[in-house]
Amino acid sequence: MARIECPKCKHVIDTPGIVTVCPECGADLRGVMDEMAHRRERLRDVGRDDSVTTHEFIVRTKDLHKIYIMGEVEVPALRGVEINIRRGEYLSIMGPSGSGKSTLFNMVGGLDKPTKGTCFIEEVDMAQLDAFELAWLRCRKIGYIFQTFNLIPVMTALENVTLPMIFAGMSSDEMMDRGAMLLDLVGLGDRLHHKPYELSGGQQQRVAVARALANNPAIILADEPTGNLDLQTGKEIIDLLKELNEQSGVTVISATHDLKMIDVSDRIVHIRDGQIERVEKRADLDLDIGTLGSGAKPELGE
Amino acid sequence: MIKSELAKKLYSHEAHFGEVQRQITLSWGQAARISYRNVTMRLGRAMITGAGVVLGIAFLCSVWTAKVAQEGLERYEAQSARAITGDDAALAPGAEDVETERKARAARQAWLVVMSLLVSAVGITNSMLMSVTERFREIGTMKCLGALDEFIVRLFLIESAVLGIMGSLVGALLGSGIMLLVYVGKERGVAAMMDWGQMFSYILIAMGIGTILSLLAAVPPSFRAARLPPAAALSTEV
Numbered sequence: 001m002a003r004i005e006c007p008k009c010k011h012v013i014d015t016p017g018i019v020t021v022c023p024e025c026g027a028d029l030r031g032v033m034d035e036m037a038h039r040r041e042r043l044r045d046v047g048r049d050d051s052v053t054t055h056e057f058i059v060r061t062k063d064l065h066k067i068y069i070m071g072e073v074e075v076p077a078l079r080g081v082e083i084n085i086r087r088g089e090y091l092s093i094m095g096p097s098g099s100g101k102s103t104l105f106n107m108v109g110g111l112d113k114p115t116k117g118t119c120f121i122e123e124v125d126m127a128q129l130d131a132f133e134l135a136w137l138r139c140r141k142i143g144y145i146f147q148t149f150n151l152i153p154v155m156t157a158l159e160n161v162t163l164p165m166i167f168a169g170m171s172s173d174e175m176m177d178r179g180a181m182l183l184d185l186v187g188l189g190d191r192l193h194h195k196p197y198e199l200s201g202g203q204q205q206r207v208a209v210a211r212a213l214a215n216n217p218a219i220i221l222a223d224e225p226t227g228n229l230d231l232q233t234g235k236e237i238i239d240l241l242k243e244l245n246e247q248s249g250v251t252v253i254s255a256t257h258d259l260k261m262i263d264v265s266d267r268i269v270h271i272r273d274g275q276i277e278r279v280e281k282r283a284d285l286d287l288d289i290g291t292l293g294s295g296a297k298p299e300l301g302e
Numbered sequence: 303m304i305k306s307e308l309a310k311k312l313y314s315h316e317a318h319f320g321e322v323q324r325q326i327t328l329s330w331g332q333a334a335r336i337s338y339r340n341v342t343m344r345l346g347r348a349m350i351t352g353a354g355v356v357l358g359i360a361f362l363c364s365v366w367t368a369k370v371a372q373e374g375l376e377r378y379e380a381q382s383a384r385a386i387t388g389d390d391a392a393l394a395p396g397a398e399d400v401e402t403e404r405k406a407r408a409a410r411q412a413w414l415v416v417m418s419l420l421v422s423a424v425g426i427t428n429s430m431l432m433s434v435t436e437r438f439r440e441i442g443t444m445k446c447l448g449a450l451d452e453f454i455v456r457l458f459l460i461e462s463a464v465l466g467i468m469g470s471l472v473g474a475l476l477g478s479g480i481m482l483l484v485y486v487g488k489e490r491g492v493a494a495m496m497d498w499g500q501m502f503s504y505i506l507i508a509m510g511i512g513t514i515l516s517l518l519a520a521v522p523p524s525f526r527a528a529r530l531p532p533a534a535a536l537s538t539e540v
Contacts, residue, residue, distance in 0.1 A: 111446065111536070138532075139448020150439065150440075154340055159339075167448040167453070169326070
């Protein structure tokens with residue numbers, strides 16, 4: 001697959017079409033980009049096939065700030081978050097409510113814009129994407145799972161799962177096959193035509209997991225996926241996510257304050273007052289059982 | 303539950319993906335299906351939204367029907383008078399009074415038409431605004447799944463067009479029907495003397511007005527909803 005080289009500083013950019021200026025020297029790349037008629041095809045392939053990409057980090061944030069304006073008061077939700085997330089990693093973002101973890105989730109998922117700083121997905125600066133590219137990214141690259149499930153209430157389980165495939169332009173027959181396959185995968189093969197209100201909370205969240213997988217995302221973003229579920233059902237959803245992560249290599253990023261998540265996470269990022277307090281590695285925990293929370297050193301920005 | 307060949311299964315459509323155009327799409331056909339779903343599944347809610355249209359258009363149609371029927375009634379009475387006296391001049395003495403009264407009535411009718419249009423506009427705008435606002439979360443979800451802003455607008459436009467057409471049809475039948483019953487019940491002969499062609503065109507005009515009003519009313523809230531960042535739409539509590 002072709003890459004482009006910055007005409008000025010020879011810096012190689014792996015994902016042309018999204019960055020319009022060279023990240024090294026700031027030179028305009030649009031001329032080079034126009035030659036690449038298949039720019040979106042390229043973006044799709046990145047992240048799925050490791051022979052194509054060399055990025056170690058699938059998500060990278062740099063000095064991320066977000067300030068909400070409530071009336072006349074400025075409320076800082078994120079204050080300079082730097083985080084590098086590896087491809088195929090299972091990462092949990094933990095912190096008390098109001099700590100900024102949902103805000104971070106929104107920034108990483110392209111659901112909101114940071115006040116300051118940048119967020120890269122596949123080394124692509126999200127701030128540089130236009131509305132179409134952003135929608136494309138949400139449709140194909142990222143699967144979202146929410147605390148409140150957020151299924152479309154008037155649609156059946158199958159229709160909910162196939163909705164992202166409609167946007168992706170898949171043909172009707174293939175959509176139905178794949179939707180049924182995904183629902184079967186999450187254990188709802190016999191509930192295809194049930195409406196969300198006919199399903200239990202755990203089942204609804206399974207539909208949401210299947211929907212998140214609709215277009216083979218590289219990243220699954222889960223915002224408190226177990227927050228509205230009881231212990232057992234929550235555990236099942238966590239196990240499901242972990243299995244997906246291990247077997248399909250999809251990167252799972254989950255904002256949570258569910259301690260059950262610790263067992264399956266490769267790394268746990270603790271957030272407090274909009275800043276990273278510390279990062280724990282699974283390996284550290286395994287080696288050093290009992291020192292949870294005190295043994296790990298902060299590793300800001302890796 | 304997940305088999306070990308998960309990855310294989312998940313990516314078996316990879317070849318297919320390669321052929322698909324790199325686009326984000328929502329065809330009008332698919333949009334119509336989703337909108338239809340929305341209307342039929344939330345029939346109760348849709349009917350409340352539609353009621354705004356129905357009432358406004360029923361009011362408008364009843365005013366217009368009354369006008370046409372009144373003219374028919376006058377013609378009928380004139381004919382009856384002629385039949386009794388056998389004299390065309392029977393009406394002549396009161397001709398001037400009739401003329402001034404007609405003018406006053408025309409002014410009153412114009413006022414009623416304007417009022418009923420205002421009633422429809424306010425009612426329709428309000429119900430459309432509500433039905434969009436209460437679905438902010440759904441709009442946010444759709445945007446997370448890759449919907450472009452225009453998809454959201456498209457869905458709401460189709461929905462409001464359907465509600466507008468159905469609502470104005472029901473409203474027109476209701477308004478005209480009741481007014482006709484009143485007039486024909488009072489004097490059976492009116493039906494024969496009425497200008498049905500004119501009444502039909504009034505009904506069509508009223509339906510057009512109802513549809514256009516509900517489309518116009520749906521555009522601003524759906525544009526506003528579509529342009530919200532997904533995070534804001536998702537966190538809206540209604």
